[in-house]
């Protein structure tokens with residue numbers, strides 16, 4: 472029977488993971504921007520993959536359910552790759568929370584209801600979630616377990632509690648980590664696994680724009696003061712995704728894996744520490 476892979480977000484990271492895992496699968500590639508999905512689907516098709524592109528919105532439950540139903544019309548859902556997201560420079564506090572926090576939570580919930588035995592998923596979080604100071608134990612528990620439809624009503628997620636869209640992004644990525652833990656327990660009831668990957672700076676068209684734009688010096692400084700001394704590639708993220716999603720990662724679930732060239736380590740204990748900037 473055909474295995475189905477659901478991919479959200481038609482970016483470089485999604486494509487690299489789909490190439491690594493998706494041979495022989497029916498790949499359903501959804502993006503809010505259908506043109507993005509069509510471009511990546513064409514590249515993948517021309518490399519021998521079986522891909523259907525569709526317009527979908529990560530922040531809309533019905534849209535996610537439609538995508539799942541389309542996938543199920545081909546066979547059981549075996550894989551989820553969530554590489555859809557919006558960066559802080561692209562959107563308001565509200566939009567970042569709606570897409571990156573709430574949207575990820577409903578996707579993990581809906582796919583968890585139908586994921587096949589032996590299936591696995593990854594959602595792309597960010598190193599940003601590791602930079603924010605610790606939340607309280609109660610806040611972490613709410614992010615992990617509160618009903619998805621009540622998430623955006625949490626008092627500490629109201630816009631007057633959030634300084635800017637970067638802070639919203641950090642909260643969303645922290646929420647991803649907590650949600651993955653709680654959902655991994657639910658996914659296990661279907662015999663499936665779920666993890667998150669938290670990348671540092673990965674070269675994508677968006678990142679290249681940032682390097683060449685007004686924030687270029689900020690990023691160059693970050694890379695120079697990171698142990699790796701360079702940005703990562705989507706293929707390096709796919710190396711990790713392959714481990715997490717294959718049977719070699721059978722003992723890994725509910726985890727968030729940092730892959731940032733050591734930038735977070737340097738931020739806390741090396742030359743990237745804020746007071747030494």
Ligand SMILES: NC(=O)c1ccc[n+]([C@@H]2O[C@H](COP(=O)([O-])OP(=O)(O)OC[C@H]3O[C@@H](n4cnc5c(N)ncnc54)[C@H](O)[C@@H]3O)[C@@H](O)[C@H]2O)c1
Pocket residue numbers: 479480481482483484485501502503504507527528529530554555556557558570574595596597598669670671672673674675676677678
């Ligand atoms: N590139 C990096 O340096 C980097 C670093 C850390 C984390 N990330 C995370 O990786 C993920 C993918 O990033 P990328 O660099 O590949 O970005 P990208 O912009 O190339 O791809 C993201 C895709 O998501 C789509 N999208 C946005 N909102 C959507 C929505 N509501 N519904 C469906 N699709 C939507 C966009 O149209 C875009 O095609 C994001 O979650 C991002 O936060 C990226």
